[in-house]
Amino acid sequence: MTHVTTLLCLFMKPEKESHNLEHHWTRSAVVYQIYPRSFKDSNGDGIGDLRGIIQKLDYLNDGTERSLGINAIWINPIYPSPMKDFGYDVSDYYSIDPLFGTMADFETLVSYAHARTIKILMDFVPNHTSSQHPWFLESRSSRMNKKRDWYIWRDPKPDGNPPNNWLSVFGGPAWTFDATTGQYYLHSFLKDQPDLNWRTIEVREEMEHVLRFWLQKGVDGFRTDSISYLIKDDGFRDDPPNPNYIAGRSNPYDALLHIYSQGRPELLSAANTLCKVLDAYPHAFMVSEAYLGIPKMVELYRACDNNLHAPFNFNLITLPWNGESFKTFIDEFDAHLRPDDCPNYVFGNHDRSRVATRLGQKRARIAAVLQCTLRGMPFIYYGEEIGMEDLPVKEETGLDPWGKNVPGFNLGRDPERTPMQWDDTLHAGFSTSTPWLPLANNFRTINVARESLNPRSMLTLYRTLIHIRTHTPALLNGSYHSLPLQGGKDIFSFIRIYKKEGILIMINFSDTSHVVSFSEDVLRGFLNTGCRVLCNTECNDAKKYMNIDTLTLRPYEAYVLALPSK
Numbered sequence: 001m002t003h004v005t006t007l008l009c010l011f012m013k014p015e016k017e018s019h020n021l022e023h024h025w026t027r028s029a030v031v032y033q034i035y036p037r038s039f040k041d042s043n044g045d046g047i048g049d050l051r052g053i054i055q056k057l058d059y060l061n062d063g064t065e066r067s068l069g070i071n072a073i074w075i076n077p078i079y080p081s082p083m084k085d086f087g088y089d090v091s092d093y094y095s096i097d098p099l100f101g102t103m104a105d106f107e108t109l110v111s112y113a114h115a116r117t118i119k120i121l122m123d124f125v126p127n128h129t130s131s132q133h134p135w136f137l138e139s140r141s142s143r144m145n146k147k148r149d150w151y152i153w154r155d156p157k158p159d160g161n162p163p164n165n166w167l168s169v170f171g172g173p174a175w176t177f178d179a180t181t182g183q184y185y186l187h188s189f190l191k192d193q194p195d196l197n198w199r200t201i202e203v204r205e206e207m208e209h210v211l212r213f214w215l216q217k218g219v220d221g222f223r224t225d226s227i228s229y230l231i232k233d234d235g236f237r238d239d240p241p242n243p244n245y246i247a248g249r250s251n252p253y254d255a256l257l258h259i260y261s262q263g264r265p266e267l268l269s270a271a272n273t274l275c276k277v278l279d280a281y282p283h284a285f286m287v288s289e290a291y292l293g294i295p296k297m298v299e300l301y302r303a304c305d306n307n308l309h310a311p312f313n314f315n316l317i318t319l320p321w322n323g324e325s326f327k328t329f330i331d332e333f334d335a336h337l338r339p340d341d342c343p344n345y346v347f348g349n350h351d352r353s354r355v356a357t358r359l360g361q362k363r364a365r366i367a368a369v370l371q372c373t374l375r376g377m378p379f380i381y382y383g384e385e386i387g388m389e390d391l392p393v394k395e396e397t398g399l400d401p402w403g404k405n406v407p408g409f410n411l412g413r414d415p416e417r418t419p420m421q422w423d424d425t426l427h428a429g430f431s432t433s434t435p436w437l438p439l440a441n442n443f444r445t446i447n448v449a450r451e452s453l454n455p456r457s458m459l460t461l462y463r464t465l466i467h468i469r470t471h472t473p474a475l476l477n478g479s480y481h482s483l484p485l486q487g488g489k490d491i492f493s494f495i496r497i498y499k500k501e502g503i504l505i506m507i508n509f510s511d512t513s514h515v516v517s518f519s520e521d522v523l524r525g526f527l528n529t530g531c532r533v534l535c536n537t538e539c540n541d542a543k544k545y546m547n548i549d550t551l552t553l554r555p556y557e558a559y560v561l562a563l564p565s566k
Ligand code: NOJ
Pocket: 085, 088, 125, 189, 225, 226, 289, 350, 351
C-alpha cells in the first residue's frame, strides 16, 4: 500500500467501528504524574511551573534510551486557585494560575510535548470549586440567585445543627453555615471547597464545556478528581456508624460508613456524561480517581462504552506484601476485565507516602518491575523513578490542610510533595531560591544527575524497564497468565503472551533466597532453556541467556525474560 492509500484508509475508517484498541496510544502509554509546584522552577520564585516542565521534557523523553522514555504526563491542577488545597480549589476552569505561567506557556508545553510524542492529561476537578469561584460567590449571595442550585444548600435542623451527620474528608462536619442566607452548604473536603450540585443540569453542561475547552486546546485526556463524590443521596440520609471504628486510633472520618454521602449508584450516569463528551475526540482518555475494590471498579469500566475510561486501581498500595496476595488480586482483576479494557496499576501519588518510604528501596524496585510489566498503564509519580523518600514534616507546622486539620493520624501530604531532586547543588537543581517546601534530606545522594551515571540505580532500572516495555509487544498488548506460586508464598511469576512472543516475569517478594524451577508444562508453549534476560532488579544480567529449569532468586530479586518458543 502506498503512503497516500494508507492515510486514506485511516481517514475513511469509521470511528465507532474500532473495537480493537491495540494501536490506541493508551495501550502503549507510560504515564508520569507531575506535581507542578515541585517539579522544576524556571523563574526562581521557589515554586515549580510550566516553563520548568518544558525545560525537563528531554529528561522525560528525548527519543533515546538515555531519557526516561515516558510518553504521557498527568499534571496536577494548574488552574487559578487560592491554593487552600494546592490547586484542588479551582476558581477558574478556563485559565492558568499565574504562579504556573500563562496560557501561552501551556500551549507551548502541549506542542513541545506532542513533538516528543508525549500526551498530556489535565487534572479535572468536577466535584467542587473554590469558595472564591464567582459561581459560588453568586450562589451564596441570595437564596434567589440563579446559581443557588449550582451548590448544595440545606436548612439547619430545628436545633440549628447541620442538616445531617456527613463528615468532611479533611476533618469536621461536611456542612458549613452561611449567615448571609441562613443555610448550610456542603463540602466533602475543605470548607473552602464547596461541592457542586451534579443534579443540576447547568452544572453538568458547564463541566462538559470545560472538558471540550481543554480538548480543543489539544490535551489528550483527563484525570478526574474525586469522582465517587459527584452524586450524593437525594434524601440526604445520615451515614451509618462504622462498627470497626476505634475512637482515637482511627482517622475521625472513618467513624461513619460513607454510603449516602458518596459512591451512589447514579454516579455511573455522571461518569457516562463525561465519557460522552470524550467520544467526539477518539484519541482522548479519562482516568477517574476513586478508591475502589474490583466489583466497583468493574462497574465504572462499564459506565462508559468506549473503553477509553478507567478508574484508577490503587489496590496494590495497600495489599499485604507477599507473592500470594499480589497473585490473587491481579488474577482476579485481570479475569474481570475485557480485552479492550485498559487496566492500570498505581503505587503512589501526591496523596500517598512515597513508595521507597513505605516499602523500602529494595521493594520499590519490585514495584517498578510490576508496574512496567503488568497489563495496562503504569502511573509513575514524579521522583519515584529515582527512589525519592518522604521528608518527615510535623503536621501542625506543615502546609497541607489535611495534616493541619486532623493531626495525629499521619494524614499530612507534605512529605511526598517535596521538590524534585535533580542534582546535588544548592536547592537540588529545582530552583535558584528556597523551595516552597523543604527538600528531602537525602537529595545529595538520591538525585537524577548522580543516578544517571550509576548503572545499578533506581533511575537506570526505570529507564531500562520503560524502554523494554515500549519495545516489547507482549508487554504492551500481551495477555496475562500467572504461574503457580513458588518458594511458599514468596515467588510470584507470570507470562505475558502476544502472538509468538512470551515474556516471563518472576519476582521474589521476600528477603530470603529461593530455588525455583519452571517446567515446560507450565510455560504455555515456550522453552525453559536459553531464555534471554531483558532486565533484572540488580540491572546486572541483561542480554545474558539463562535456563530456568532450576535457578536461585536472591532476596527481592525480579527477572524479566524473553522465552524462546517451542
Ligand atoms: C483527591 C486529590 O488527589 C487530593 O489531592 C485532593 O485534596 C482531593 N481529591 C480534593 O480535591
